[in-house]
Amino acid sequence: MSEKNAEQIKTLYSELHKIAQTQDWERILKVAKKILGLSVNEKKAFQCKTVCLMQLERFEEALSGIERNHEAHDLFFEKAYCEYRLNRVQDAYNTIKQCNEMSNREKELLAQIAYKLEKYQESYEVYKELVKNSDDDYDNERKTNFSAVIAAMRSSNPTATKDLDMSENEKLTYELCYNSACISISKGKFEEAEEKLNKAETMCKETFEDEEDQEFVESEMAIIRIQLAFCLQKAGKIDEALKIYNSVLKSKPSDLSVNAVASNNLVCINKDQNIFDSRKKLKAATSNELDAKLNTTQRCVIAYNEILFSIITNQKDASQKLLEQFKSKFEDKERYAMLKVVQLYKEKKYTECEKHLSDIAKSDKGSSMIKFYLIQILLTQHKYSEAIEMFKTLDDYRVFKLGIISAMVTLLKQLNDKNTISKLFDNAVNYYAKTEPQAKELEIYMRENSNFQIENDNLPKACEMLEKIRSLKPKDFRILSKLIKLYSKFNADKAKDLSRELPSLEEVAAQSDIDIDTLESQFSLLNSKFARSKAIPSATVKSPDQSKTGEAVLKKKKKKNRKVKLPKNYNPNIPLDLERWMPLRERSYYRGKRNKKKNQIGKGTQGAVSSKEPTANQPQSPKQGAKTPDVSVPKPKPPSGAHKKKNKSRNKW
Numbered sequence: 001m002s003e004k005n006a007e008q009i010k011t012l013y014s015e016l017h018k019i020a021q022t023q024d025w026e027r028i029l030k031v032a033k034k035i036l037g038l039s040v041n042e043k044k045a046f047q048c049k050t051v052c053l054m055q056l057e058r059f060e061e062a063l064s065g066i067e068r069n070h071e072a073h074d075l076f077f078e079k080a081y082c083e084y085r086l087n088r089v090q091d092a093y094n095t096i097k098q099c100n101e102m103s104n105r106e107k108e109l110l111a112q113i114a115y116k117l118e119k120y121q122e123s124y125e126v127y128k129e130l131v132k133n134s135d136d137d138y139d140n141e142r143k144t145n146f147s148a149v150i151a152a153m154r155s156s157n158p159t160a161t162k163d164l165d166m167s168e169n170e171k172l173t174y175e176l177c178y179n180s181a182c183i184s185i186s187k188g189k190f191e192e193a194e195e196k197l198n199k200a201e202t203m204c205k206e207t208f209e210d211e212e213d214q215e216f217v218e219s220e221m222a223i224i225r226i227q228l229a230f231c232l233q234k235a236g237k238i239d240e241a242l243k244i245y246n247s248v249l250k251s252k253p254s255d256l257s258v259n260a261v262a263s264n265n266l267v268c269i270n271k272d273q274n275i276f277d278s279r280k281k282l283k284a285a286t287s288n289e290l291d292a293k294l295n296t297t298q299r300c301v302i303a304y305n306e307i308l309f310s311i312i313t314n315q316k317d318a319s320q321k322l323l324e325q326f327k328s329k330f331e332d333k334e335r336y337a338m339l340k341v342v343q344l345y346k347e348k349k350y351t352e353c354e355k356h357l358s359d360i361a362k363s364d365k366g367s368s369m370i371k372f373y374l375i376q377i378l379l380t381q382h383k384y385s386e387a388i389e390m391f392k393t394l395d396d397y398r399v400f401k402l403g404i405i406s407a408m409v410t411l412l413k414q415l416n417d418k419n420t421i422s423k424l425f426d427n428a429v430n431y432y433a434k435t436e437p438q439a440k441e442l443e444i445y446m447r448e449n450s451n452f453q454i455e456n457d458n459l460p461k462a463c464e465m466l467e468k469i470r471s472l473k474p475k476d477f478r479i480l481s482k483l484i485k486l487y488s489k490f491n492a493d494k495a496k497d498l499s500r501e502l503p504s505l506e507e508v509a510a511q512s513d514i515d516i517d518t519l520e521s522q523f524s525l526l527n528s529k530f531a532r533s534k535a536i537p538s539a540t541v542k543s544p545d546q547s548k549t550g551e552a553v554l555k556k557k558k559k560k561n562r563k564v565k566l567p568k569n570y571n572p573n574i575p576l577d578l579e580r581w582m583p584l585r586e587r588s589y590y591r592g593k594r595n596k597k598k599n600q601i602g603k604g605t606q607g608a609v610s611s612k613e614p615t616a617n618q619p620q621s622p623k624q625g626a627k628t629p630d631v632s633v634p635k636p637k638p639p640s641g642a643h644k645k646k647n648k649s650r651n652k653w
Contacts, residue, residue, distance in 0.1 A: 005038045009038050013035065013044075013045075015031055016045075019031060023055075026056070029049060029052040029056070032049040033049060043072075046069060046071070047075065050065060050078050051078070053065070054082065059082040059086050060082075060086065063079065063086065066079045066082070076095055077096070077099070077105060077106050077109060080093075080095040080096040080109060089113060092109075093113045096110050104130065107126050107129070108130060108142070110126055111126035111127045111130065111145070111149075114126065115152070118152075118296060120153040121153070124153060127142065127146040127149055128146070140172055140173055140176070143176060144175040144179060147180060150179075151179055151185075151186060154183060154186035154187065155186045155297070173203070173207075174200045174203035177196055177199055177203055178196075178197065180196055181194075181197045182227070185227070185230070185231065190231045190235050191235065193231050194231045194232065194235070197224055197227055197231065201224045204220055204221055215254060218251055218253070219258075222248050222251065223258055225247075226245070229241040229244035229248075229265070230265060232244070233265060233268075238269060245269075246266075249263070256287070256289055257293040257294055259284060259285075260287070260293070260294065261285075264285045266281050267281050267282055271312075272312050272313075275313060282302075282305070282306050286306055296330070303325075303329070303330070304335050308339070308342065310322060311346055319343060334367055337357065338369070338370070338373060341373055341377070345377070350377055354374065354377050357374040368396070371393060375390050384414050385415065387411060388411050391408050400428040402441060405445075408424060409421055422458075422461075425449035428445045429445050429446055432445065442472075443469060443472060446465045446466075446469045449461075449465045453465065459486050459489055459490050477503050477507075477508060484499050484502070
């Protein structure tokens with residue numbers, strides 16, 4: 001390099017240093033190009049040029065320049081960032097991994113790329129280190145990204161990071177509050193998430209109160225509102241969710257992913273209604289431009305709903321084509337199996353459904369959802385024994401969940417297998433007695449077991465269960481009275497001993513919340529139309545002498561033998577009509593009313609003459625000079641049942 005070029009380069013570098021403080025990227029780029037025009041090997045000028053192109057979002061030009069320059073092999077950050085912004089995420093991950101000594105900026109880019117590739121555990125570890133070891137102006141942004149990673153981890157795997165929570169940071173920014181709400185959603189706490197999202201929306205409005213770019217503010221608000229609508233939808237507040245979804249779609253958000261999520265959720269609300277609207281929404285949610293915007297789970301759910309919609313609307317060819325695409329694109333075998341079963345079930349191919357689900361249920365990947373689907377198919381075919389065996393493979397059966405045991409008992413009753421039902425109740429009682437003695441399920445199983453034993457005349461076993469319930473509730477006189485009633489049927493001495501423990505009537509009345517006077521006055525055995533007001537005696541306890549005197553005073557009145565009323569003009573020689581109390585139309589011998597106008601002229605005006613020529617059956621018109629007979633036209637009679645008008649004059653002169 002000549003001395004003249006060296007002086008020029010030195011001058012240009014000093015100029016570059018001055019302009020760099022203004023961040024005028026176009027001028028900086030021109031100066032960097034001048035330096036490279038004098039000397040191609042100027043590495044700092046080349047790096048400066050690359051950064052300017054990145055700031056101007058000319059990523060293709062920057063990346064091609066890095067790839068052509070052999071001296072730029074160590075620009076890992078710049079190259080990876082350009083690839084990341086060009087949606088070459090896997091290439092960006094491979095590039096940044098080549099960097100042996102990473103600074104904070106390389107680590108943050110690695111964490112963001114890992115998040116984009118859905119490698120949440122790796123991204124979590126990197127962000128955890130960055131949040132712990134760094135303290136600068138970007139601390140809130142770093143915490144925001146960290147909370148987003150935690151929310152994504154919990155959504156993909158609910159058992160992950162159980163003890164980790166970001167709620168302590170939710171007051172810092174609206175983004176942190178939003179991400180904290182997403183973590184609550186992943187835990188299934190929708191009411192808590194709803195409160196946080198309302199708070200995030202208020203914070204967002206306050207943050208951008210003086211913002212001139214309203215489109216940016218609306219795009220930020222739309223994300224929060226869509227998530228709020230989802231919480232309302234999961235909480236069963238469909239009308240409120242529907243209003244928010246429609247308002248967001250009417251605003252036409254610039255973020256396509258927001259539009260896609262809202263459209264998909266509206267299709268779920270519509271179900272098999274508003275088919276044309278659902279078809280439009282699915283078209284908007286399945287655009288090819290959304291592949292880079294949505295994660296794999298979101299794209300899988302949208303594709304799942306699209307196939308279900310095509311099956312419901314009887315688009316057989318389209319559903320089959322979409323099903324094949326789903327199998328090749330996504331690795332979610334469980335959802336694919338459920339879609340296949342729905343398709344076969346729609347065609348009433350129950351045997352194929354059973355075979356398809358049995359293969360998956362027997363494997364290690366068979367979840368409880370698949371097993372429930374299989375149980376439903378078995379019940380459709382009335383295969384109760386196979387359904388019971390499938391119930392036994394569920395995890396909920398091992399902990400004796402009420403719903404599972406209740407379903408099994410119902411099926412066993414269909415098979416009349418009383419011994420198995422009894423063993424099932426005993427196992428449930430023993431399980432809760434050992435693991436959770438204070439659980440409500442224990443008392444429920446004991447009661448149901450005693451009721452079942454009573455139905456099957458196994459009174460000793462029923463009494464055994466009631467004794468256990470009584471040990472939990474010793475002051476419940478209802479259990480004691482039931483025990484006495486049962487013991488009296490096979491062990492009179494035991495019943496007599498227990499009867500001594502019965503409380504007095506005063507104690508029973510004190511424990512009971514029932515107002516006897518109100519009960520007797522409001523709920524009579526007779527209809528309210530025929531009920532008579534009676535003086536209600538007080539509920540005080542009387543002595544035996546008083547009760548005897550009361551019986552003497554209040555004697556039952558004897559019924560009077562009234563004469564049987566006979567119809568007027570009764571003839572004892574003619575048997576009575578047993579149907580005389582029924583309406584005429586409901587009697588067996590009623591044949592309807594005769595049509596008295598059958599042979600009368602009912603068409604045309606009175607005295608009208610037909611214009612047609614007389615037929616052979618019609619009489620000829622009389623000749624001239626002949627006298628016409630005096631034919632009297634009958635007057636029309638009122639229809640049967642018509643009432644005559646009353647004469648208002650009352651026959652006065």
